Amino acid sequence: MITHTGLRSRILLTVGASTAAIMMFLSWGMLYSWRNSLLTEERATIQAISGAFSVAVIDALIFADQDLYQAEGFLDNYVAMFMAQNPRLTAITVLDQTGRTTARSWDSGEAPWVSGPATRVLADETVRTTVTARTDGRWVMETVYPLRTGHRSWGALILQIEAESIRAQIRRNFVLLALFTSAVTSLLLLLLWFLLGRLLSSLQVLVTAMDSVDFQPTSGPALPARQDEIGILYRHFQRMQERVDQSHREMLRAEHQMLHAERLAAIGRLASGLAHEINNPINGVRNCIYAIRRDPQNAEQTATYLDLMDEGLTNASGVLHKLLGFARKQQAAPGPIDLNEAVRAVERLVKFDLERQQIRLELALTDSLPPVVADRQLMQEVIMNLLLNARDAVESGGLIRVTSRHAAGQVSVAVEDSGDGIDAGILDRVFDPFFTTKKTGEGTGLGLSICLNIVQAAGGTLEVASSPGAGATFTIKLPASPSGIPQEDTT
Amino acid sequence: MVARMKRSLANLLVLLVVVGLFGGNWLVLRDLQDIHSRDPQPTATVPAAESFGSGSEVIRIGVVSRFAPNIIFSGYQPVLDYLNTNSEYRFELRLSTSYQDAVDKLEQGEVTASFLGAWIYGHLESRDLMPLAAPRNAAGSSVFHAVLVTRADSPVATVQDLAGLRVALPSPDSWSGNWLQRRGLPDVGLTTADLDSLHHFDHHQTVVWEVLRGHFDAGVVKESVADRFKREGLRQVALSPPIPGAPLVARRDGPPAVLKTLTRLLLALNDDDPRDREILAGWTPEFAFGFRPVSEADYTEAFGTLEGER
Numbered sequence: 001m002i003t004h005t006g007l008r009s010r011i012l013l014t015v016g017a018s019t020a021a022i023m024m025f026l027s028w029g030m031l032y033s034w035r036n037s038l039l040t041e042e043r044a045t046i047q048a049i050s051g052a053f054s055v056a057v058i059d060a061l062i063f064a065d066q067d068l069y070q071a072e073g074f075l076d077n078y079v080a081m082f083m084a085q086n087p088r089l090t091a092i093t094v095l096d097q098t099g100r101t102t103a104r105s106w107d108s109g110e111a112p113w114v115s116g117p118a119t120r121v122l123a124d125e126t127v128r129t130t131v132t133a134r135t136d137g138r139w140v141m142e143t144v145y146p147l148r149t150g151h152r153s154w155g156a157l158i159l160q161i162e163a164e165s166i167r168a169q170i171r172r173n174f175v176l177l178a179l180f181t182s183a184v185t186s187l188l189l190l191l192l193w194f195l196l197g198r199l200l201s202s203l204q205v206l207v208t209a210m211d212s213v214d215f216q217p218t219s220g221p222a223l224p225a226r227q228d229e230i231g232i233l234y235r236h237f238q239r240m241q242e243r244v245d246q247s248h249r250e251m252l253r254a255e256h257q258m259l260h261a262e263r264l265a266a267i268g269r270l271a272s273g274l275a276h277e278i279n280n281p282i283n284g285v286r287n288c289i290y291a292i293r294r295d296p297q298n299a300e301q302t303a304t305y306l307d308l309m310d311e312g313l314t315n316a317s318g319v320l321h322k323l324l325g326f327a328r329k330q331q332a333a334p335g336p337i338d339l340n341e342a343v344r345a346v347e348r349l350v351k352f353d354l355e356r357q358q359i360r361l362e363l364a365l366t367d368s369l370p371p372v373v374a375d376r377q378l379m380q381e382v383i384m385n386l387l388l389n390a391r392d393a394v395e396s397g398g399l400i401r402v403t404s405r406h407a408a409g410q411v412s413v414a415v416e417d418s419g420d421g422i423d424a425g426i427l428d429r430v431f432d433p434f435f436t437t438k439k440t441g442e443g444t445g446l447g448l449s450i451c452l453n454i455v456q457a458a459g460g461t462l463e464v465a466s467s468p469g470a471g472a473t474f475t476i477k478l479p480a481s482p483s484g485i486p487q488e489d490t491t
Numbered sequence: 492m493v494a495r496m497k498r499s500l501a502n503l504l505v506l507l508v509v510v511g512l513f514g515g516n517w518l519v520l521r522d523l524q525d526i527h528s529r530d531p532q533p534t535a536t537v538p539a540a541e542s543f544g545s546g547s548e549v550i551r552i553g554v555v556s557r558f559a560p561n562i563i564f565s566g567y568q569p570v571l572d573y574l575n576t577n578s579e580y581r582f583e584l585r586l587s588t589s590y591q592d593a594v595d596k597l598e599q600g601e602v603t604a605s606f607l608g609a610w611i612y613g614h615l616e617s618r619d620l621m622p623l624a625a626p627r628n629a630a631g632s633s634v635f636h637a638v639l640v641t642r643a644d645s646p647v648a649t650v651q652d653l654a655g656l657r658v659a660l661p662s663p664d665s666w667s668g669n670w671l672q673r674r675g676l677p678d679v680g681l682t683t684a685d686l687d688s689l690h691h692f693d694h695h696q697t698v699v700w701e702v703l704r705g706h707f708d709a710g711v712v713k714e715s716v717a718d719r720f721k722r723e724g725l726r727q728v729a730l731s732p733p734i735p736g737a738p739l740v741a742r743r744d745g746p747p748a749v750l751k752t753l754t755r756l757l758l759a760l761n762d763d764d765p766r767d768r769e770i771l772a773g774w775t776p777e778f779a780f781g782f783r784p785v786s787e788a789d790y791t792e793a794f795g796t797l798e799g800e801r
Contacts, residue, residue: 013501017508024512028519035523055561062560066586130528139526149561150568151575152584167524174520 008196016189023181031177035170042141042166043129049089050127050145050159053082057094058147061102061154075103090140091160097153131163139163202230206237213241255453259381262446266384278319281312288312319352334458336371336481337379339413343402346383350391358396361387364403372411372478374458382451382462386415386474389447392438393419393472410460411480416473422466430464550749551585553605555593555737557665557713558694560586566775567606570757573770578752589693590664594620597742603749604741609635609734610666613794621743622790623750624757624782625736633783634733637667638717639675640702641709643724650675650729654685656708659698663691667711670731675711699725715777732796735789739782757782 056078063070071077079092083105094103129143141163147154209223223234288305295301343365354361383402390400399418404411422430429435431452436445448462455462460478552571554563563586571582585602587593590611597605597620604623612622625633641647647656653676660668668691672683683689690707692698698710699720709728717727739757741750760767760781771779 009501013504017504020508020512024515028515031519031523035526039526058564059559059561062564062586066560068560068586068588131526133527149564151572152564152568163526166526170523170526171520174516174523178516 008193008200011196012189012192015192016185019185019188020181023185027177027181031170031174034173038166038169039131042161042163043143046129046141046143046159046161047127047145049086049161050143050157053092053159054145054147054157057157058149058154061094061096061147062149064102065097065154079103079105086161088161088165089159090138090162091158093158094147094155095158096155099155102155131166139167141166199230202226206230206233209237213244255450258446259378259450262385262450263381266381266388266447278316281316284312285309334373334375337374337376338369338371339379339411339476339478340365340367340369340404342376342379343383343404343413346380346387347402349384350387354391354400357391359391359394360397360399362399362401364401366404366406369404369406369411370480372458372460373481374460374478375454378454379458382454382476383413383415385447385451386476389474390415390417390419390472393417395419406480409480410477412475412477414473414475416471418471421468421470422464422472423468427464427466431462548580550580550582550604550753551602552582552739553585553587553593553596553602553607555590555606555608555611555664556587556693557590557608557662557737558696562694562696566777569774570778574753574756577756580749580752590662597740600742603745604739604753606737607740608662608665608737609790609793610669611664612738612740613735613790614664618787619743620740622738622740622785622787623754625738625785625789626778627762627780627783628736629780631780631783633736633785633789635736636714636734637670637711637731638714638727639671639709639711639729640699640717640720640725640727642703642705643726645708645726647709647728649679651679651681652728653709654681655687657688657690657706658686659701659707659710660689660691661695661698661712662693665695666731666734667695667713670734671711675729675731699723713777715775719776733793735785735793737777738785738790754784758784 057075060070060075060078062068064075075094079094083089083092089105092103092105093101096102127143127145129141131139131141133139139162140160142158142160145157145159147157205223223238225231226234285308288309292302292305343363347361347363351361387400387402394400394417401414401416403414403416405414406412426435426437431448433449434445435449452462455476455478458478460476463475463477464472465475466472552567554567556563558566564584567584571584574580574582585596587596587605590608593605593607594611594615596602597607598617612620626635627633628635639650639653647653650671658671660671662668672689676682676685687708692701695712695716698707698712699716701707702710703720703724711731714730717725721727739753741753758781760771762768762771762780767781771781
């Protein structure tokens, strides 16, 4: 019973059924042809025997017809001897020219044609041979052989041989051919089973190799070298894998470059706020220098102003340091990070700009937030992008709220703004690359797409929720690092 | 669901294949073993008259016993078939046990005509019989020869070489059974006493077989018989002078219409005519060129020649 319809089963079933049918029809054709040949041969044999026997019978009938001397009971004795010498003969009957039985075999049991004085004699000169089943169930082959000299008829000779042996031979050959056919078919199917097994195991190797591909260079097991069609498949698969690796490397490089460009763009977007942050201490320093020059003898004032100058330059240096740190290309280095700290670091960068635009930034960060495994720099970039987008969305006097939470093994950071919100029609497109609602030159359209990639690469999600007039909320969700999961809270 | 249906179909297919294999083979085996002939059994009964010819009046034709009965029938029955086909009579062959028996049956009216030998006819004292026709040879005449034959490997090259050898002859009532001792040997200065032995057999073929088997060193037979056995290794050594062909003889007071029909039909065959040639082609070589008319004088003359040398 078939319990599954795999490739091997289907091929075996199809080939097996086809082969069996073809072999069967061929065998039948051969058997019928062979049976006809056998019957033809048997007919020729009995007719040859009849012909040979008829020579002496005609002689005897001529002698009888011409009242010439011949031994008493000559023909009966001749029939008996001929019967004894030919075991396959079952009956012989000699009819004279009037259709009367003039001699016959007596130990042959049934002889249906001698039932009357005038029985069957051929109407023409044709020797006729027929095969019949007698009333006792035995099969016989019978020949009616006309005894003629020219047009002169002497009667007819009827010879009968047993035909059971012919049927037995037919049965024997049928069984032999059936066995042979079965053996050949079974052997063929066995061979096919074995070959299919080898083919499928080769394909299984390929399937395993395909499953193990994770777009990391040189990933997956090495495929064995083969010289057949499977080998060609293997080689083509390996070439495809190399092309995929190459594409992946190029994609990573492009993505890295895009990330850097987006980062620079973010710096550009921060520039006005930062310039103000740097200008303030510089102006302070310039005022101190002016005061010191005006009263250089005032050592106390000079000392005070020098401290103020140092503080102002330190602040400016700190801002530049943070900016450089953000802009610097760094290799991704995932590790446990505290998202609250990332939020605070970004907050320090953007707060000048937000204050300048009179936008209120509220942080509602949950204490004892468990760490997440991610690259610190990249996460700060994500938060930076979300904050800058929120800044662009709200007008002066607006509000941006950043909330962190820990629930169900996940750490989330939500950036919520009080802007006009996002139309429902474009909400599902905001993460598409190069999609932007800003004017030309104000945005690349790559920010949210990159943020999504970064969060997903860290095993998290980035979701957006918005309704027109009620602002928008972007939520980063990352799995909490198992090593540092504290008691959950819902702050 | 689809997979389950596929499995069901596959199982059904397997079942059909198995049933087809076993059922088909069972039916084929049954049919193969049914060797019953499809032709109807021959059951026609032949009316007895049909085997004898189409006519109603039976005319019996005798034949001298120069050959075995079956050979006589195979040789003469086609001639009678021709006569039966072309006349209103039904001609039948009537064999005789000897040459003299054939003459007796003719004289006693048991047969209307008889194929006699040239010797027995020429030797007759009764003048109540007359020849109707005799076989024609390839040259168009009706003369034949007796032939002295030996095996191909025999050293006998002439009649003279027969001295001290065994010789087989056909019936003493035949020309071939008389020529050697009456003409052949004396012509070379020999007599039968110079031979080892001389033996007569009933039939010409018997003489040939005895020579070929090596029981006799030489023999004398009709030319047609000698020709027939050339390929079996029989060599012809010497020929007799021309002998008139074996005539079909009838009583002078025989039924005129029958004799007229008989003579007309036999002499009508012309081997130059393609239709007649087709008929003659199925006849024994002795009659392969048809018949020609002969006279009593042909035989008395020839017989006198042979007797005169005696």
